Amino acid sequence: MSEQAFISVDNICKSYQLGTREVNVLQNVSFQIAKGDRVALLGPSGSGKTTLLNMLGMIDFPSEGSIQMESLSPSARPKELQSFRRNFVSYVYQQYHLLPQFSALDNVCLPLVPIKVSFNLRERAKQLLERVGLGERIDHLPSELSGGEQQRVAIARALITSPRLLLCDEPTGNLDTSTRDSILDLLIQINQEDQTTLIIATHDPEVAKVCHRSIHIRDGQIDAHVTS
Numbered sequence: 133m134s135e136q137a138f139i140s141v142d143n144i145c146k147s148y149q150l151g152t153r154e155v156n157v158l159q160n161v162s163f164q165i166a167k168g169d170r171v172a173l174l175g176p177s178g179s180g181k182t183t184l185l186n187m188l189g190m191i192d193f194p195s196e197g198s199i200q201m202e203s204l205s206p207s208a209r210p211k212e213l214q215s216f217r218r219n220f221v222s223y224v225y226q227q228y229h230l231l232p233q234f235s236a237l238d239n240v241c242l243p244l245v246p247i248k249v250s251f252n253l254r255e256r257a258k259q260l261l262e263r264v265g266l267g268e269r270i271d272h273l274p275s276e277l278s279g280g281e282q283q284r285v286a287i288a289r290a291l292i293t294s295p296r297l298l299l300c301d302e303p304t305g306n307l308d309t310s311t312r313d314s315i316l317d318l319l320i321q322i323n324q325e326d327q328t329t330l331i332i333a334t335h336d337p338e339v340a341k342v343c344h345r346s347i348h349i350r351d352g353q354i355d356a357h358v359t360s
């Protein structure tokens with residue numbers, strides 16, 4: 133792992149056993165990501181983007197090769213991995229995954245509800261909703277919000293743990309182009325202001341354009357690194 137690397141992905145392969153058949157999803161993938169970087173994983177459907185994101189979030193593991201994270205020992209035990217997942221990394225998904233019976237405010241609080249925190253959780257959630265432009269919508273249910281607003285709630289929820297790494301899986305896939313652009317502006321703002329490292333899996337070249345660089349994946353292999 134080089135001095136500046138925040139994440140180092142070294143020659144990873146991933147395969148799944150499907151009955152008697154072995155499905156090779158990723159092959160010999162290597163790249164490094166620096167702290168505060170803004171990187172797109174760009175590739176068509178089925179190319180392996182989600183699989184790679186899951187491994188960067190340590191919820192899945194390579195069949196071969198290694199992924200090293202700054203501040204996580206390569207021999208991390210389950211407890212350290214759990215703490216990494218809780219404190220270091222957050223996700224934003226295409227489908228928002230908000231709980232329908234809970235208000236925007238309660239949805240934002242959710243990741244920290246089971247944990248004793250030293251600050252006023254509801255107050256922090258309110259501040260985050262204000263930051264994402266939803267200060268007037270904190271008591272709304274997801275069904276009372278537009279798609280773009282629901283994604284803003286999901287982004288506020290992702291920020292409640294103050295993550296250093298934000299993994300976004302097609303975060304604008306369900307949105308029209310102007311809503312997509314406003315969500316991208318928000319993600320860029322978070323990346324710039326908080327120095328949160330941002331990795332966005334997408335098939336949309338317009339999303340890749342707003343990143344510092346893009347890693348193009350095809351059939352489980354990197355076929356280009358492009359710097360914007």
Ligand SMILES: Nc1ncnc2c1ncn2[C@@H]1O[C@H](COP(=O)(O)OP(=O)(O)OP(=O)(O)O)[C@@H](O)[C@H]1O
Pocket residue numbers: 148149150155157175176177178179180181182183184335
């Ligand atoms: N648990 C699994 N078992 C078997 N095959 C899997 C599993 N998970 C993913 N795959 C296969 O791996 C390939 C890559 O899937 P992945 O979801 O990573 O692609 P993707 O680029 O994120 O696609 P999309 O943009 O459609 O979400 C697909 O062919 C998929 O069927």
